[in-house]
Amino acid sequence: MTQIAVLTPDPSDRSYIGRWPEVLERLKATLERTGAAVTATPWTDHVEDASGQDGYDLILPVIAWGYHRDHERWLRACATWTQARLPVANPAEVLRWNSDKTYLGRLAEQGVPIPPTLWTDQATQAQVDAAFHQTxxxxxxxxxxxxxxxFRTLRLSPGQPLSDAPEGPAMIQPYLKSIETEGETSLLFFGGRFSHAVNKRPVPGDFRIQMQFGGLYRTVTPDAEALALAQQVLAAIAEPLLYARIDLARDDDGRWVLMEAELIEPDFYLDHDPANGAGFAAAVGARLDG
Incomplete structure (x- = not known):
C-alpha cells in the first residue's frame, strides 16, 4: 500500500494542540481517496536525520506549523531533506526559501506586483517615520x-511609537484599506490547476484575517485579473509545485497585488471547496503515479 507522511507540529508546542488534529482528519479523508495509508509525524523528529522518513512514497509538510518560531531548525531540516532526496512535496528547497518573505522581493523583480515594501535587518522608529513620509x-x-x-504583526498610525518591534529582519508596507472593505482572496492550485478561491475578511475594527482572530470566510469566484496574477506568480516559480495558495488583495488604486505565495503549510480551506478536495486528491494521485 502507498504510504504518505504528513508533517505535524512540534509536540512540545502546546499552541496547536487543539487545532492540528482536526486539520489532519480532513486531510486524511481526502488523501485516503488515493488508496494511500496516511501517517502523522512531527517535523521536528527529522531535523538532523532523515532515516525516520524512509519508506514513504510521499511526504507532505502541510501541517508543519510553528516553523517560523524555530526557523534555524527549520532550515536545517530542509537541508537534511534535500540532501536525502526525500519525496517531499512541495520540494524541500521550496520549503526553505518560502519560509522567509523576502521571496516576495525576488518575485517583484520578475514583474509580480506586490505592495511597496521596505526590507530591513531591524525595524526602527526612524524607518517607520520615513516610510509614512515617503508613501x-x-x-x-x-x-x-x-x-x-x-505573528508579531503591527499596524501603526503616524506618530504611534514602534513598541514590541519584530526582532531581526522585517518588512514595512502601507496598510491596504481594501483589507477592511474587500478582504484578501486566496486562490488554491493543486498540480498547477486552479481548484477554488476563498475570500477572507477581518471582523470590524481588526485587520487580521486569520480564523483565530475571527476572520470571516466565504467561497468566491475570482475575476480574470486575479486568476491571471495568480498564474503569473506560479509561472515565476521554477520548482514543480504539488500545491500552492496565492493570497491577493487590491491596492489603493484597485489593482490586484500579491500578499503571499503560501507553499509550505497553507490552509487549503477544503471545507469551502465545492469539489470537496477532489482536486488535491487528484494531484496527489498523479504525483504518486508519476
Whole structure:
C-alpha cells in the first residue's frame, strides 16, 4: 500500500494542540481517496536525520506549523531533506526559501506586483517615520520576514511609537484599506490547476484575517485579473509545485497585488471547496503515479 507522511507540529508546542488534529482528519479523508495509508509525524523528529522518513512514497509538510518560531531548525531540516532526496512535496528547497518573505522581493523583480515594501535587518522608529513620509500612507504594517498567522504583526498610525518591534529582519508596507472593505482572496492550485478561491475578511475594527482572530470566510469566484496574477506568480516559480495558495488583495488604486505565495503549510480551506478536495486528491494521485 502507498504510504504518505504528513508533517505535524512540534509536540512540545502546546499552541496547536487543539487545532492540528482536526486539520489532519480532513486531510486524511481526502488523501485516503488515493488508496494511500496516511501517517502523522512531527517535523521536528527529522531535523538532523532523515532515516525516520524512509519508506514513504510521499511526504507532505502541510501541517508543519510553528516553523517560523524555530526557523534555524527549520532550515536545517530542509537541508537534511534535500540532501536525502526525500519525496517531499512541495520540494524541500521550496520549503526553505518560502519560509522567509523576502521571496516576495525576488518575485517583484520578475514583474509580480506586490505592495511597496521596505526590507530591513531591524525595524526602527526612524524607518517607520520615513516610510509614512515617503508613501503618504495613513497606516503601515510592520512584521517579521519570517512569520505566519499574523505573528508579531503591527499596524501603526503616524506618530504611534514602534513598541514590541519584530526582532531581526522585517518588512514595512502601507496598510491596504481594501483589507477592511474587500478582504484578501486566496486562490488554491493543486498540480498547477486552479481548484477554488476563498475570500477572507477581518471582523470590524481588526485587520487580521486569520480564523483565530475571527476572520470571516466565504467561497468566491475570482475575476480574470486575479486568476491571471495568480498564474503569473506560479509561472515565476521554477520548482514543480504539488500545491500552492496565492493570497491577493487590491491596492489603493484597485489593482490586484500579491500578499503571499503560501507553499509550505497553507490552509487549503477544503471545507469551502465545492469539489470537496477532489482536486488535491487528484494531484496527489498523479504525483504518486508519476
Amino acid at each position: 503618504g500612507a495613513r497606516l503601515l504594517i510592520v512584521k517579521p520576514t519570517v512569520s505566519a498567522g499574523a
